[in-house]
Amino acid sequence: MKSKFLFPAWYSIVGYLLTVPGFILGYLYEFNDYKIPGFGFEMRKSSDLILNKFENFTNELAVFLVIIGLIFIAFSKRKKEDELSAKLRLNALYWSIMFYYIVYLIGYIYTMIGEIPIIEEHFSTINLFTPLIIFIVRYHYLLAINKDSYLVPKLKFLPYKPFKQLSMALSILSFIVLGIFLLKDMESAWFTPFTNVLYFVMISSTLAWAFSKNKIEDELTMQLRLESLQMAVYFNYAIILIATLVFYSIDYLVVLLIAQFSVLFFFVIRMEYINYKNNHLLKTVEGRFES
Amino acid sequence: MKNTIRIQRAIKNITQAELAEMIQVSRQTINTIESGKYVPSTVLALKMARVFDKPVEEIFELEEMDYS
Numbered sequence: 001m002k003s004k005f006l007f008p009a010w011y012s013i014v015g016y017l018l019t020v021p022g023f024i025l026g027y028l029y030e031f032n033d034y035k036i037p038g039f040g041f042e043m044r045k046s047s048d049l050i051l052n053k054f055e056n057f058t059n060e061l062a063v064f065l066v067i068i069g070l071i072f073i074a075f076s077k078r079k080k081e082d083e084l085s086a087k088l089r090l091n092a093l094y095w096s097i098m099f100y101y102i103v104y105l106i107g108y109i110y111t112m113i114g115e116i117p118i119i120e121e122h123f124s125t126i127n128l129f130t131p132l133i134i135f136i137v138r139y140h141y142l143l144a145i146n147k148d149s150y151l152v153p154k155l156k157f158l159p160y161k162p163f164k165q166l167s168m169a170l171s172i173l174s175f176i177v178l179g180i181f182l183l184k185d186m187e188s189a190w191f192t193p194f195t196n197v198l199y200f201v202m203i204s205s206t207l208a209w210a211f212s213k214n215k216i217e218d219e220l221t222m223q224l225r226l227e228s229l230q231m232a233v234y235f236n237y238a239i240i241l242i243a244t245l246v247f248y249s250i251d252y253l254v255v256l257l258i259a260q261f262s263v264l265f266f267f268v269i270r271m272e273y274i275n276y277k278n279n280h281l282l283k284t285v286e287g288r289f290e291s
Numbered sequence: 292m293k294n295t296i297r298i299q300r301a302i303k304n305i306t307q308a309e310l311a312e313m314i315q316v317s318r319q320t321i322n323t324i325e326s327g328k329y330v331p332s333t334v335l336a337l338k339m340a341r342v343f344d345k346p347v348e349e350i351f352e353l354e355e356m357d358y359s
Contacts, residue, residue, distance in 0.1 A: 002330070216315075216316065216317035218317055219316070219335060220320040220324075279319060281322060282307075282322045
Protein backbone atom coordinates (compact mmCIF):
# COMPACT_ATOMS: atom_id res chain seq x y z
CA MET A 1 0.00 0.00 0.00
CA LYS A 2 1.27 3.41 -0.95
CA SER A 3 0.36 6.92 0.15
CA LYS A 4 -0.42 9.38 -2.60
CA PHE A 5 -1.47 13.02 -2.92
CA LEU A 6 0.30 14.23 0.24
CA PHE A 7 1.91 17.55 1.19
CA PRO A 8 5.61 17.83 2.19
CA ALA A 9 6.34 17.14 5.87
CA TRP A 10 6.88 20.79 6.91
CA TYR A 11 3.30 21.67 5.97
CA SER A 12 2.12 20.18 9.26
CA ILE A 13 3.87 23.00 11.18
CA VAL A 14 2.19 25.57 8.94
CA GLY A 15 -1.04 23.68 9.61
CA TYR A 16 -0.79 24.19 13.38
CA LEU A 17 0.11 27.87 12.89
CA LEU A 18 -3.10 28.33 10.89
CA THR A 19 -5.43 26.11 12.90
CA VAL A 20 -4.83 27.39 16.43
CA PRO A 21 -5.53 31.09 15.72
CA GLY A 22 -8.39 29.99 13.45
CA PHE A 23 -10.02 28.00 16.23
CA ILE A 24 -9.69 30.85 18.73
CA LEU A 25 -11.18 33.29 16.22
CA GLY A 26 -13.96 30.87 15.34
CA TYR A 27 -14.78 30.26 19.01
CA LEU A 28 -14.94 33.99 19.74
CA TYR A 29 -17.20 34.55 16.71
CA GLU A 30 -19.50 31.63 17.37
CA PHE A 31 -19.95 31.96 21.13
CA ASN A 32 -19.04 35.60 21.97
CA ASP A 33 -20.24 37.16 18.73
CA TYR A 34 -16.86 38.78 18.17
CA LYS A 35 -16.14 40.47 14.84
CA ILE A 36 -12.82 41.90 13.74
CA PRO A 37 -13.51 45.64 13.50
CA GLY A 38 -13.33 47.00 9.97
CA PHE A 39 -12.77 43.53 8.46
CA GLY A 40 -15.43 43.72 5.78
CA PHE A 41 -17.14 46.13 3.45
CA GLU A 42 -20.47 47.32 2.14
CA MET A 43 -21.76 44.50 -0.02
CA ARG A 44 -25.26 45.70 -0.76
CA LYS A 45 -27.25 48.93 -1.11
CA SER A 46 -29.49 48.12 1.85
CA SER A 47 -30.10 45.42 4.43
CA ASP A 48 -33.02 43.04 4.15
CA LEU A 49 -34.32 40.28 6.36
CA ILE A 50 -31.47 37.86 5.71
CA LEU A 51 -28.64 39.76 4.06
CA ASN A 52 -26.87 42.58 5.86
CA LYS A 53 -25.72 45.73 4.14
CA PHE A 54 -22.29 45.24 5.65
CA GLU A 55 -20.63 41.87 5.40
CA ASN A 56 -17.99 41.05 7.97
CA PHE A 57 -15.53 38.28 7.07
CA THR A 58 -14.47 37.18 10.56
CA ASN A 59 -16.28 33.83 10.37
CA GLU A 60 -15.15 33.19 6.80
CA LEU A 61 -11.55 33.83 7.84
CA ALA A 62 -11.89 31.46 10.79
CA VAL A 63 -13.34 28.70 8.58
CA PHE A 64 -10.54 29.15 6.08
CA LEU A 65 -7.75 29.08 8.66
CA VAL A 66 -9.10 26.01 10.42
CA ILE A 67 -9.91 23.95 7.31
CA ILE A 68 -6.67 24.65 5.46
CA GLY A 69 -4.69 24.19 8.66
CA LEU A 70 -6.32 20.88 9.51
CA ILE A 71 -5.86 19.59 5.95
CA PHE A 72 -2.15 20.42 6.14
CA ILE A 73 -1.85 18.64 9.50
CA ALA A 74 -3.83 15.63 8.34
CA PHE A 75 -2.33 15.16 4.89
CA SER A 76 1.32 16.09 5.14
CA LYS A 77 3.89 13.35 4.78
CA ARG A 78 5.67 11.88 7.74
CA LYS A 79 9.44 12.21 7.76
CA LYS A 80 9.56 8.64 6.54
CA GLU A 81 6.35 7.97 4.70
CA ASP A 82 6.17 4.24 4.07
CA GLU A 83 3.74 1.37 3.63
CA LEU A 84 2.94 1.20 7.33
CA SER A 85 1.93 4.86 7.48
CA ALA A 86 -0.23 4.31 4.40
CA LYS A 87 -2.01 1.50 6.25
CA LEU A 88 -2.50 3.70 9.29
CA ARG A 89 -3.84 6.45 7.06
CA LEU A 90 -6.44 4.15 5.55
CA ASN A 91 -7.47 2.98 8.99
CA ALA A 92 -7.80 6.55 10.28
CA LEU A 93 -9.70 7.72 7.19
CA TYR A 94 -12.07 4.78 7.49
CA TRP A 95 -12.81 5.64 11.11
CA SER A 96 -13.15 9.35 10.53
CA ILE A 97 -15.62 9.05 7.66
CA MET A 98 -17.68 6.39 9.37
CA PHE A 99 -17.80 8.19 12.72
CA TYR A 100 -18.56 11.46 11.04
CA TYR A 101 -21.58 10.06 9.24
CA ILE A 102 -22.86 8.12 12.20
CA VAL A 103 -22.66 11.28 14.33
CA TYR A 104 -24.26 13.23 11.50
CA LEU A 105 -27.14 10.78 11.16
CA ILE A 106 -27.77 10.79 14.91
CA GLY A 107 -27.67 14.59 14.85
CA TYR A 108 -30.06 14.55 11.92
CA ILE A 109 -32.59 12.43 13.81
CA TYR A 110 -32.38 14.89 16.70
CA THR A 111 -33.03 17.86 14.44
CA MET A 112 -36.06 16.09 12.99
CA ILE A 113 -37.47 15.71 16.51
CA GLY A 114 -36.13 18.90 18.06
CA GLU A 115 -32.88 20.43 19.25
CA ILE A 116 -29.63 18.59 19.70
CA PRO A 117 -28.67 18.60 23.37
CA ILE A 118 -25.59 20.58 24.52
CA ILE A 119 -24.28 21.82 21.15
CA GLU A 120 -27.71 22.84 19.81
CA GLU A 121 -27.59 25.08 16.75
CA HIS A 122 -23.79 24.93 16.50
CA PHE A 123 -24.08 21.38 15.15
CA SER A 124 -23.44 22.17 11.49
CA THR A 125 -20.54 24.50 12.30
CA ILE A 126 -18.82 21.94 14.49
CA ASN A 127 -19.56 19.21 11.97
CA LEU A 128 -17.54 21.07 9.33
CA PHE A 129 -14.31 19.99 10.98
CA THR A 130 -15.17 16.64 12.57
CA PRO A 131 -13.91 14.37 9.74
CA LEU A 132 -10.49 16.01 9.80
CA ILE A 133 -10.27 16.10 13.58
CA ILE A 134 -11.25 12.45 14.01
CA PHE A 135 -8.74 11.54 11.31
CA ILE A 136 -5.89 13.45 12.96
CA VAL A 137 -6.65 12.04 16.42
CA ARG A 138 -7.03 8.46 15.17
CA TYR A 139 -3.93 8.63 12.96
CA HIS A 140 -1.71 10.00 15.71
CA TYR A 141 -3.11 7.51 18.17
CA LEU A 142 -2.23 4.66 15.78
CA LEU A 143 1.25 6.11 15.26
CA ALA A 144 1.75 6.32 19.01
CA ILE A 145 0.69 2.74 19.74
CA ASN A 146 2.70 1.49 16.77
CA LYS A 147 6.02 2.82 18.04
CA ASP A 148 7.14 -0.56 19.30
CA SER A 149 4.88 -3.04 17.62
CA TYR A 150 3.54 -3.14 14.11
CA LEU A 151 0.02 -4.26 14.67
CA VAL A 152 -2.52 -2.46 12.55
CA PRO A 153 -6.13 -3.11 13.56
CA LYS A 154 -8.04 -4.84 10.77
CA LEU A 155 -10.84 -2.95 9.09
CA LYS A 156 -14.30 -4.44 9.12
CA PHE A 157 -16.75 -4.13 6.27
CA LEU A 158 -20.30 -5.26 5.73
CA PRO A 159 -20.52 -8.55 3.81
CA TYR A 160 -20.97 -8.31 0.03
CA LYS A 161 -24.22 -10.21 0.14
CA PRO A 162 -26.75 -8.73 0.56
CA PHE A 163 -25.48 -5.32 1.67
CA LYS A 164 -23.61 -4.13 -1.40
CA GLN A 165 -26.36 -4.45 -3.98
CA LEU A 166 -29.17 -3.64 -1.57
CA SER A 167 -27.59 -0.45 -0.31
CA MET A 168 -26.54 0.54 -3.83
CA ALA A 169 -30.09 0.18 -5.13
CA LEU A 170 -31.59 1.97 -2.14
CA SER A 171 -29.08 4.80 -2.38
CA ILE A 172 -29.63 5.45 -6.08
CA LEU A 173 -33.39 5.12 -5.75
CA SER A 174 -33.68 7.55 -2.83
CA PHE A 175 -31.32 9.97 -4.61
CA ILE A 176 -33.52 10.02 -7.71
CA VAL A 177 -36.82 10.31 -5.81
CA LEU A 178 -35.42 13.08 -3.61
CA GLY A 179 -34.08 14.85 -6.68
CA ILE A 180 -37.48 14.74 -8.39
CA PHE A 181 -39.20 16.10 -5.29
CA LEU A 182 -36.72 18.92 -4.85
CA LEU A 183 -36.75 19.91 -8.52
CA LYS A 184 -40.53 20.12 -8.44
CA ASP A 185 -40.69 22.43 -5.47
CA MET A 186 -37.39 23.34 -3.84
CA GLU A 187 -38.75 25.47 -0.99
CA SER A 188 -41.61 23.51 0.50
CA ALA A 189 -40.54 19.98 -0.48
CA TRP A 190 -37.44 20.15 1.67
CA PHE A 191 -39.26 20.48 4.96
CA THR A 192 -41.77 17.67 4.70
CA PRO A 193 -41.30 14.59 6.90
CA PHE A 194 -41.27 12.43 3.78
CA THR A 195 -38.25 14.12 2.20
CA ASN A 196 -36.54 14.24 5.59
CA VAL A 197 -36.87 10.49 5.94
CA LEU A 198 -35.85 10.04 2.30
CA TYR A 199 -32.70 12.08 2.88
CA PHE A 200 -31.92 9.98 5.94
CA VAL A 201 -32.38 6.77 3.93
CA MET A 202 -30.16 8.16 1.15
CA ILE A 203 -27.28 9.00 3.50
CA SER A 204 -27.45 5.78 5.49
CA SER A 205 -27.70 3.53 2.43
CA THR A 206 -24.80 5.30 0.71
CA LEU A 207 -22.83 4.85 3.92
CA ALA A 208 -23.60 1.12 3.83
CA TRP A 209 -22.64 1.04 0.13
CA ALA A 210 -19.29 2.67 0.86
CA PHE A 211 -18.56 0.33 3.75
CA SER A 212 -19.59 -3.00 2.29
CA LYS A 213 -17.21 -5.44 0.69
CA ASN A 214 -16.65 -5.91 -3.01
CA LYS A 215 -17.34 -9.32 -4.51
CA ILE A 216 -13.64 -10.07 -4.25
CA GLU A 217 -11.95 -7.93 -1.65
CA ASP A 218 -8.14 -7.92 -1.93
CA GLU A 219 -5.21 -5.60 -1.28
CA LEU A 220 -5.75 -3.60 -4.46
CA THR A 221 -9.26 -2.77 -3.27
CA MET A 222 -7.76 -1.50 -0.02
CA GLN A 223 -5.29 0.69 -1.93
CA LEU A 224 -8.17 2.09 -3.98
CA ARG A 225 -10.18 2.71 -0.84
CA LEU A 226 -7.32 4.71 0.65
CA GLU A 227 -6.89 6.85 -2.47
CA SER A 228 -10.60 7.37 -2.96
CA LEU A 229 -11.34 8.28 0.65
CA GLN A 230 -8.51 10.79 0.64
CA MET A 231 -9.62 12.33 -2.66
CA ALA A 232 -13.20 12.45 -1.39
CA VAL A 233 -12.09 14.44 1.66
CA TYR A 234 -10.13 16.87 -0.54
CA PHE A 235 -13.13 17.23 -2.83
CA ASN A 236 -15.46 17.87 0.09
CA TYR A 237 -13.29 20.62 1.57
CA ALA A 238 -12.70 22.19 -1.82
CA ILE A 239 -16.48 22.57 -2.12
CA ILE A 240 -16.72 24.05 1.38
CA LEU A 241 -13.87 26.52 0.81
CA ILE A 242 -15.20 27.69 -2.54
CA ALA A 243 -18.67 28.01 -1.02
CA THR A 244 -17.26 30.10 1.85
CA LEU A 245 -15.72 32.46 -0.69
CA VAL A 246 -18.55 32.71 -3.16
CA PHE A 247 -21.90 32.10 -1.46
CA TYR A 248 -23.75 33.79 1.38
CA SER A 249 -26.66 33.00 3.70
CA ILE A 250 -29.20 30.55 2.21
CA ASP A 251 -27.11 29.65 -0.85
CA TYR A 252 -24.19 28.91 1.45
CA LEU A 253 -26.34 26.60 3.58
CA VAL A 254 -27.50 24.73 0.46
CA VAL A 255 -23.90 24.17 -0.60
CA LEU A 256 -23.03 23.05 2.94
CA LEU A 257 -25.86 20.54 2.72
CA ILE A 258 -24.39 19.19 -0.53
CA ALA A 259 -21.02 19.04 1.18
CA GLN A 260 -22.58 16.86 3.90
CA PHE A 261 -22.91 13.94 1.54
CA SER A 262 -20.25 14.82 -1.03
CA VAL A 263 -17.61 12.66 0.70
CA LEU A 264 -19.72 9.53 0.44
CA PHE A 265 -20.92 10.20 -3.09
CA PHE A 266 -17.48 11.06 -4.38
CA PHE A 267 -16.10 7.92 -2.75
CA VAL A 268 -18.64 5.46 -4.14
CA ILE A 269 -18.58 7.05 -7.59
CA ARG A 270 -14.77 6.93 -7.79
CA MET A 271 -14.67 3.32 -6.59
CA GLU A 272 -17.24 2.26 -9.17
CA TYR A 273 -15.45 4.26 -11.87
CA ILE A 274 -12.06 2.65 -11.17
CA ASN A 275 -13.75 -0.71 -11.03
CA TYR A 276 -15.29 -0.06 -14.43
CA LYS A 277 -11.98 1.16 -15.86
CA ASN A 278 -10.03 -1.85 -14.60
CA ASN A 279 -12.72 -4.17 -15.92
CA HIS A 280 -12.50 -2.48 -19.27
CA LEU A 281 -8.72 -2.93 -19.29
CA LEU A 282 -9.15 -6.56 -18.38
CA LYS A 283 -11.64 -7.07 -21.20
CA THR A 284 -9.26 -5.59 -23.79
CA VAL A 285 -6.43 -7.80 -22.55
CA GLU A 286 -8.62 -10.89 -22.63
CA GLY A 287 -9.95 -9.91 -26.06
CA ARG A 288 -6.41 -9.63 -27.39
CA PHE A 289 -5.54 -13.12 -26.18
CA GLU A 290 -8.67 -14.73 -27.52
CA SER A 291 -8.31 -13.35 -31.04
CA MET B 292 9.23 -2.44 -10.61
CA LYS B 293 9.33 -4.80 -13.57
CA ASN B 294 7.66 -8.18 -13.57
CA THR B 295 7.65 -11.33 -15.66
CA ILE B 296 4.21 -12.59 -14.67
CA ARG B 297 3.00 -12.80 -18.26
CA ILE B 298 5.98 -14.98 -19.22
CA GLN B 299 5.63 -17.14 -16.11
CA ARG B 300 1.96 -17.64 -16.86
CA ALA B 301 2.81 -18.67 -20.41
CA ILE B 302 5.35 -21.19 -19.12
CA LYS B 303 2.83 -22.69 -16.69
CA ASN B 304 0.04 -22.20 -19.24
CA ILE B 305 -2.41 -20.53 -16.87
CA THR B 306 -4.73 -17.59 -17.53
CA GLN B 307 -5.05 -14.43 -15.45
CA ALA B 308 -8.36 -15.74 -14.17
CA GLU B 309 -6.82 -19.04 -13.02
CA LEU B 310 -3.94 -17.27 -11.31
CA ALA B 311 -6.40 -14.92 -9.61
CA GLU B 312 -8.38 -17.89 -8.37
CA MET B 313 -5.27 -19.64 -7.02
CA ILE B 314 -4.08 -16.72 -4.93
CA GLN B 315 -7.56 -15.43 -4.01
CA VAL B 316 -7.55 -12.01 -5.61
CA SER B 317 -9.67 -10.49 -8.38
CA ARG B 318 -8.74 -10.77 -12.06
CA GLN B 319 -8.49 -7.00 -12.11
CA THR B 320 -5.77 -7.15 -9.49
CA ILE B 321 -3.71 -9.63 -11.52
CA ASN B 322 -4.12 -7.43 -14.57
CA THR B 323 -3.05 -4.23 -12.80
CA ILE B 324 -0.03 -5.98 -11.26
CA GLU B 325 0.92 -7.45 -14.63
CA SER B 326 0.73 -4.08 -16.33
CA GLY B 327 2.91 -2.57 -13.62
CA LYS B 328 0.23 -0.28 -12.21
CA TYR B 329 0.07 -1.85 -8.81
CA VAL B 330 2.86 -3.20 -6.60
CA PRO B 331 1.65 -6.26 -4.68
CA SER B 332 2.37 -6.97 -1.02
CA THR B 333 5.02 -9.49 0.04
CA VAL B 334 2.33 -12.03 0.85
CA LEU B 335 0.90 -11.80 -2.65
CA ALA B 336 4.34 -11.88 -4.28
CA LEU B 337 5.24 -15.01 -2.32
CA LYS B 338 1.95 -16.67 -3.24
CA MET B 339 2.72 -16.02 -6.90
CA ALA B 340 6.23 -17.38 -6.49
CA ARG B 341 4.76 -20.55 -5.05
CA VAL B 342 2.34 -20.93 -7.95
CA PHE B 343 5.11 -20.43 -10.53
CA ASP B 344 7.59 -22.46 -8.50
CA LYS B 345 10.23 -19.74 -8.91
CA PRO B 346 12.02 -17.40 -6.46
CA VAL B 347 10.36 -13.98 -6.13
CA GLU B 348 13.33 -12.24 -7.77
CA GLU B 349 12.63 -14.07 -10.99
CA ILE B 350 9.12 -12.71 -11.07
CA PHE B 351 9.71 -9.18 -9.77
CA GLU B 352 12.70 -6.95 -10.37
CA LEU B 353 13.53 -3.57 -8.87
CA GLU B 354 14.14 -0.60 -11.15
CA GLU B 355 16.07 2.62 -10.64
CA MET B 356 12.87 4.63 -10.10
CA ASP B 357 11.85 2.48 -7.14
CA TYR B 358 14.54 4.25 -5.11
CA SER B 359 13.40 7.80 -5.81
